[in-house]
Amino acid sequence: MKLILPLLALLVALLFAASLLIGPAGLGLGESLRALFRGEGEAMVLVMREIRLPRAILGLMAGAVLGLSGAAMQGYLRNPLAEPGLIGVSSSAALGAVLALQTGLAATLPLALPLAALAGAGASVLLVLVMAGPRGGALALILAGIALSALSGAVTSLVLNLSPNPFAAMEIVHWMMGSLADRSMSHVWLAVPFMVAGMAALLTLGRGLDALTLGEDAAQSMGVNLPRLRLVLILGTAASVGAAVAVAGAVGFVGLVVPHLLRPLVGARPSRLLPAAALGGAAMLLAADIATRLIAPDRDLKLGVLTALVGAPFFLHLIWRMRRVEA
Amino acid sequence: MVNKAAYRRDRHTSAARRPYARQTWAIPALFAINAAFAALCTTPAAADPAPARVVSINLCTDQLAMLLAAPGQLVSVSDLATDIRSSSMVDQAAAYPANHGGAEEVFLLHPDLVLAGTYTTLGSVDMLRRLGVRVVQVPPVNALDQVPEQIIAVGQALGREDAARKLVAEFQAGLAALAVDLPPATAALYFPNGYTTGKGTLADDVLTRTGFANVGATAGLTGGGTLPLERLVLAEPQVVVTSTPYPGASRAEEILSHPALAEIRKKAGISAASDADWVCGTPYILRAVAGMRQAREALK
Structure with missing residues (x-):
């Protein structure tokens, strides 16, 4: 079981390389690598460094963010259904991003885009935690999440429909489903610092979440500062998920599926699950993004379509299992 | 899309x-x-x-x-x-x-x-x-x-x-006066979401008449379709014709300000905008023809 982290890291590295090497232009292996590392071949350098590299980096980072925040939320709420997509964090972040773009704020101040998404994500995490209560009852959590998702989805659609830009309304599906097509290095520079900061904050929560598995009282008696843990969770999730959604749209189910698959492999300890879920999320999103390019190279198939095809049946399976446990 | x-x-x-x-x-x-x-x-x-x-x-x-x-x-x-x-x-x-x-x-x-x-x-x-x-x-x-x-x-x-x-x-006199007798240079039409037009379109005909080979047509498109940015970049067109973005933001139009496309346009040195004159088969299409003829002659 000690091998799980190195193995996941290897898988992520392989998928990252595959993401760089697969694309509609159909470049050879040798020439792609020469273009990427040595800068040979002008047009190919542009393809590798300006088109494929940002896409691969954002796929890796967004996946890691979603896997990690899913694991952290599930650990804090002790509820297997908590996930940024399901409880409305992603769609609220999308609303923030859309508002920043459509008010023109993001055009004058680029940082406004990730910051607005961060604010949207932060507000929704806070709201969901309040609604679900300290014990994080499954029903309250999911219902609050559904209401929040529906509300922010509706407002996002409204804002895009009212945009003077005729293309904006057609992009509702992008914000709901997510896509990494035609992202550039400027998106990477804008989003990655927030994602790294958020992930660093979430990764510090391991010990506190371990203690929390024994219950709140036990955790507090072990010296865990619960209000602080909660604050770090909110800020870390908001920064990382907000930045990911601002550039890639809301991709669902990664934070649900990955922690569940990995939990048995790490002995169900949150402190070990957190890094594993980050790596697993990165692998899942990179794989999904590669699949979109292999299935429909010219079509900009949305990432969320693929993750939902895997994740939704999984979600139903989880509910089924919980029902049997509760019965 | x-x-x-x-x-x-x-x-x-x-x-x-x-x-x-x-x-x-x-x-x-x-x-x-x-x-x-x-x-x-x-x-x-x-x-x-x-x-x-x-x-x-x-x-x-x-x-x-x-x-x-x-x-x-x-x-x-x-x-x-x-x-x-x-x-x-x-x-x-x-x-x-x-x-x-x-x-x-x-x-x-x-x-x-x-x-x-x-x-x-x-x-x-x-x-x-x-x-x-x-x-x-x-x-x-x-x-x-x-x-x-x-x-x-x-x-x-x-x-x-x-x-x-x-x-x-x-119209016919105007079209005849705009005839171009130059070997074809490469040009690409590039629109939001990577949309481009290939063979059998008015825009393609404008390019052909003004001494250009349309990258979209060379890529095998007939009518309209999308051309991934990667393939556009590798085609290294000498002129890139894009549309003017609408007010308000959209992800579809972000592709027109992608650094890779900006680099291609910088190398091309000439970039043209396809505007209302390109849309219909009216005598105003001659203004589009004149614009592209000017671009072709500037390439010499």
Whole structure:
């Protein structure tokens, strides 16, 4: 079981390389690598460094963010259904991003885009935690999440429909489903610092979440500062998920599926699950993004379509299992 | 990816920039239907007196009707005729009340002739015909050679054959004066969502006539479709023609400011914008031809 982290890291590295090497232009292996590392071949350098590299980096980072925040939320709420997509964090972040773009704020101040998404994500995490209560009852959590998702989805659609830009309304599906097509290095520079900061904050929560598995009282008696843990969770999730959604749209189910698959492999300890879920999320999103390019190279198939095809049946399976446990 | 601007053009105008390659199956069928209609309509039309109240509900027929109609003959043009991004005749169109192509509002204008495109909201066209209004549908233009037929067709419908013949003569003289005799350079048309146009489109014909090889056509596209940015970059076009972004933000248009595309455009040195003049087969297409001819000559 000690091998799980190195193995996941290897898988992520392989998928990252595959993401760089697969694309509609159909470049050879040798020439792609020469273009990427040595800068040979002008047009190919542009393809590798300006088109494929940002896409691969954002796929890796967004996946890691979603896997990690899913694991952290599930650990804090002790509820297997908590996930940024399901409880409305992603769609609220999308609303923030859309508002920043459509008010023109993001055009004058680029940082406004990730910051607005961060604010949207932060507000929704806070709201969901309040609604679900300290014990994080499954029903309250999911219902609050559904209401929040529906509300922010509706407002996002409204804002895009009212945009003077005729293309904006057609992009509702992008914000709901997510896509990494035609992202550039400027998106990477804008989003990655927030994602790294958020992930660093979430990764510090391991010990506190371990203690929390024994219950709140036990955790507090072990010296865990619960209000602080909660604050770090909110800020870390908001920064990382907000930045990911601002550039890639809301991709669902990664934070649900990955922690569940990995939990048995790490002995169900949150402190070990957190890094594993980050790596697993990165692998899942990179794989999904590669699949979109292999299935429909010219079509900009949305990432969320693929993750939902895997994740939704999984979600139903989880509910089924919980029902049997509760019965 | 579906896009609204293209949908709007679809509703009113030429097939040249329609984004739906998958809809091209409809073209032969529609042409056949249209040809049958034209055969039915033209005989009585020639004998009829010129229509007195004409309403146009298609961007391209709007502009041809404004160019050809007698004073007072044209009652209303479509709302797109006053859209600066679609219409070359915004100022002239402002003098006419706008319609939105709906059967009810058009019928209430009491027209004795409605000019429409073959892709114009077919439901409205059918209803107007059932209500006894004469509707002439004009097919979209896919090549510069088809522009004279288009002008003549609208001229005949309006009973303004002389004005139409005069306009055709001017158009042909203008086109001949813009002839380019240079070996083909590469050019790409690149629009939001990576949309481009290939063979069999008016834009492709403009490029071919001005000494360019269209990257979209070379990539094997017929009609419209998307060209991934990677493939555009590798084609290293010498000129990139893009559209001007709309106000408000959209992800679809972000591709036009992608660093990789900016780099290609910087190397190309020349970038042109495709604007309203490119949309329809009217004499204004000559301005697009002149612009591209200038770009080609600057490459020498």
